[in-house]
């Protein structure tokens with residue numbers, strides 16, 4: 001009888017949904033993080049020394065210093081999440097480590113959260129709910145709690161990938177006209193379906209929008225894409241919504257503009273130094289701040305886990321995993 005192949009040692013850095021952890025245990029030699037305590041850099045180094053596969057999340061910085069300790073067995077980083085900006089991809093590539101992610105399955109949930117903020121900030125949803133709870137509602141008034149109308153406004157989407165397009169579909173149904181800036185113009189059929197206007201110049205688009213939604217990945221090219229100079233191009237009635245990555249906006253510059261009332265408000269699900277939130281943001285009442293929950297649905301997190309399982313299993317079976325960001329050595 002052939003000897004069964006050794007099961008890969010998979011180290012998971014955070015608590016995953018139960019069905020995913022159970023299946024992971026069945027398929028691989030798995031070390032879970034039941035306590036869900038964030039791993040220190042030293043623990044991450046220990047993990048990459050011994051594991052065949054690491055399953056990190058956004059909260060783990062898998063940088064060059066960690067990867068410098070990768071043992072000879074460390075062949076796959078199967079990220080639980082789509083964004084891979086917390087992983088030093090160049091260092092992984094150099095070491096022949098494959099990196100996979102979980103695209104597609106969190107598109108609709110993230111687009112829902114984006115749309116929720118696009119609605120909630122101009123319509124002052126949180127301020128109204130809070131006023132009621134605090135007993136500050138003295139009865140209906142024609143001039144109390146007035147926000148801004150959504151219908152008929154211009155939405156400028158930065159990053160027209162899967163999530164950007166899913167946001168555009170929703171926004172169109174709410175009567176917003178769709179504008180976008182992207183590295184590449186999207187296919188004509190998509191533009192037609194969304195009745196979307198392409199702006200090659202981000203600067204020009206910013207100056208003409210009522211609401212901006214950030215939906216591009218964070219890469220060296222998009223770090224502080226919304227810089228102080230670009231934020232200054234926004235009209236004073238504009239709102240900014242970000243469900244992508246905090247680093248894409250110069251957060252200090254955004255705070256300054258919000259404080260001075262030079263833009264109308266912001267809906268942020270992501271921050272530049274998560275989980276730290278700029279205390280000045282917390283003082284503002286024209287913002288809605290959420291703790292990075294764009295993909296936080298039970299279904300979404302299970303789908304993400306399934307993708308992680310498939311990526312590891314195909315890799316362990318000697319095939320190219322479907323969601324390769326970096327193709328290392330098989």
Ligand code: 8YV
Pocket residue numbers: 056057058059080081082083084106244294295296
């Ligand atoms: C995930 C995300 O929850 O997938 C992403 O890129 O931003 C989040 O929705 C997180 O990254 C998990 O690692």
